[in-house]
Amino acid sequence: MEKIPIQVTVNGQSHQAEVEPRMLLVHFLREELGLTGTKIGCDTSQCGACVVMMNGATVKSCTCLAVQADGADIGTIEGLANGNDLHPIQEAFWDNHGLQCGYCTAGMIMTAVEMLERNPHPSADEVRAGLEGNICRCTGYQNIVKSILAAAEKIGG
Amino acid sequence: MYAPEFEYHRAATVAEAIQLLSSNEDAKLIAGGHSLLPLLKLRLARPSVLVDIGRISELKGITISDGTVRIGALTTHWEIASSHDLEHACGIMAEAAGGIGDTQVRNRGTIGGNVVHADPASDWPTVLTALGAKFNIQGAGGSTRTVEPGDFFVGPLTTTMGEQEVLTSIEAPTLGHHQRAEYAKMAHPASGFAVVGAAVVVTVEGDVCTAARIAVGGLVPVPVRMTSVETALVGKALNQENIAEAASHASNDLQGEILGDFFASAEYRKAMAEVEIRHALFHATEVSHH
Numbered sequence: 001m002e003k004i005p006i007q008v009t010v011n012g013q014s015h016q017a018e019v020e021p022r023m024l025l026v027h028f029l030r031e032e033l034g035l036t037g038t039k040i041g042c043d044t045s046q047c048g049a050c051v052v053m054m055n056g057a058t059v060k061s062c063t064c065l066a067v068q069a070d071g072a073d074i075g076t077i078e079g080l081a082n083g084n085d086l087h088p089i090q091e092a093f094w095d096n097h098g099l100q101c102g103y104c105t106a107g108m109i110m111t112a113v114e115m116l117e118r119n120p121h122p123s124a125d126e127v128r129a130g131l132e133g134n135i136c137r138c139t140g141y142q143n144i145v146k147s148i149l150a151a152a153e154k155i156g157g
Numbered sequence: 158m159y160a161p162e163f164e165y166h167r168a169a170t171v172a173e174a175i176q177l178l179s180s181n182e183d184a185k186l187i188a189g190g191h192s193l194l195p196l197l198k199l200r201l202a203r204p205s206v207l208v209d210i211g212r213i214s215e216l217k218g219i220t221i222s223d224g225t226v227r228i229g230a231l232t233t234h235w236e237i238a239s240s241h242d243l244e245h246a247c248g249i250m251a252e253a254a255g256g257i258g259d260t261q262v263r264n265r266g267t268i269g270g271n272v273v274h275a276d277p278a279s280d281w282p283t284v285l286t287a288l289g290a291k292f293n294i295q296g297a298g299g300s301t302r303t304v305e306p307g308d309f310f311v312g313p314l315t316t317t318m319g320e321q322e323v324l325t326s327i328e329a330p331t332l333g334h335h336q337r338a339e340y341a342k343m344a345h346p347a348s349g350f351a352v353v354g355a356a357v358v359v360t361v362e363g364d365v366c367t368a369a370r371i372a373v374g375g376l377v378p379v380p381v382r383m384t385s386v387e388t389a390l391v392g393k394a395l396n397q398e399n400i401a402e403a404a405s406h407a408s409n410d411l412q413g414e415i416l417g418d419f420f421a422s423a424e425y426r427k428a429m430a431e432v433e434i435r436h437a438l439f440h441a442t443e444v445s446h447h
Contacts, residue, residue: 044198045261045262057265058260
């Protein structure tokens with residue numbers, strides 16, 4: 001099948017590539033760009049392990065074609081930290097033990113980034129509701145919620 | 158999972174999309190992709206060509222004027238759920254949109270894509286049926302037509318859309334001062350899809366119901382109007398007894414096929430239809446039921 005040229009900015013860096021039309025955004029990020037922080041879990045847009053930022057809104061990158069992301073500004077977990085300085089949400093997950101096996105963590109954190117942009121001071125219930133698209137199969141939700149609440153406090157002051 | 162191979166074209170206008178549909182046999186439109194991509198992965202759809210309409214700006218946005226809400230087919234569930242204007246003009250739409258899928262699904266999924274996908278378990282078909290919405294469709298040669306939900310949905314994943322047509326917008330009446338509307342659903346705990354969903358739009362003058370439009374979905378192949386319930390409600394005071402009595406007529410309107418699966422049998426869903434209609438009416442009218 002004829003490949004399609006795309007240009008995608010990922011974590012501030014522009015990439016040109018030719019991709020098969022059926023290539024998923026998550027495969028482009030992981031296999032073409034080597035950004036394996038984004039995970040593939042259910043591959044059916046249920047679990048949220050593949051959540052990335054696309055033009056300022058979170059998307060499940062297993063349910064988006066790379067060609068649909070042509071021209072887009074993508075943010076992944078790799079782009080959050082500033083050198084050795086963790087993003088406040090990453091730091092809050094570290095401080096509050098917001099992960100067990102860690103597989104869902106990148107998606108959880110990307111979802112939390114958008115959640116706190118849209119609602120800087122969420123209640124615990126709002127955090128839980130906001131995580132409806134992210135599944136932690138270790139069932140470690142208590143500390144994930146705690147982490148996001150701590151991050152909100154840190155960012156919002 | 159990779160989708161089967163397909164050719165990819167991007168349309169800049171509706172006319173170009175229709176031209177691409179006309180010149181490619183077996184072509185399909187893709188917008189947000191949240192209905193189509195899962196189908197492709199499962200090989201339940203195998204189009205040879207995808208026409209991407211996701212960037213056509215004329216298909217985006219919400220306008221409210223002269224008693225009509227007009228929502229472009231490409232408007233996302235998130236845009237609908239977070240529209241303050243829509244919350245005031247037709248709150249049931251914002252509310253229903255906010256209950257679809259999850260944040261990421263709402264960020265990408267579009268109302269038009271949802272409607273043309275015609276999944277019996279999705280929320281829009283039921284809500285739009287109760288609202289008496291209109292679907293604006295464009296076809297070859299610039300032709301346009303307008304279809305009501307009852308003439309649009311045929312069965313699961315099947316509509317009366319032609320192969321060379323594009324759904325451009327959805328219109329619904331704004332709700333008046335005396336109107337109350339509510340959507341209540343029993344959501345599947347894993348997927349959030351409607352096992353049973355009930356949408357009600359009632360006109361209340363004094364405390365008497367003077368008009369009602371009620372539809373249920375989730376348990377039926379296409380949304381069903383609950384005309385027996387509507388008739389039982391009109392002319393009555395909206396109190397707990399009258400709402401419960403009217404809702405008990407639901408089974409009269411559910412004489413056709415009822416869907417069932419290992420999660421919820423047809424018999425159970427039928428019983429729950431009455432419950433969800435009651436819930437929607439209680440919430441719409443703020444009649445206490447506890």
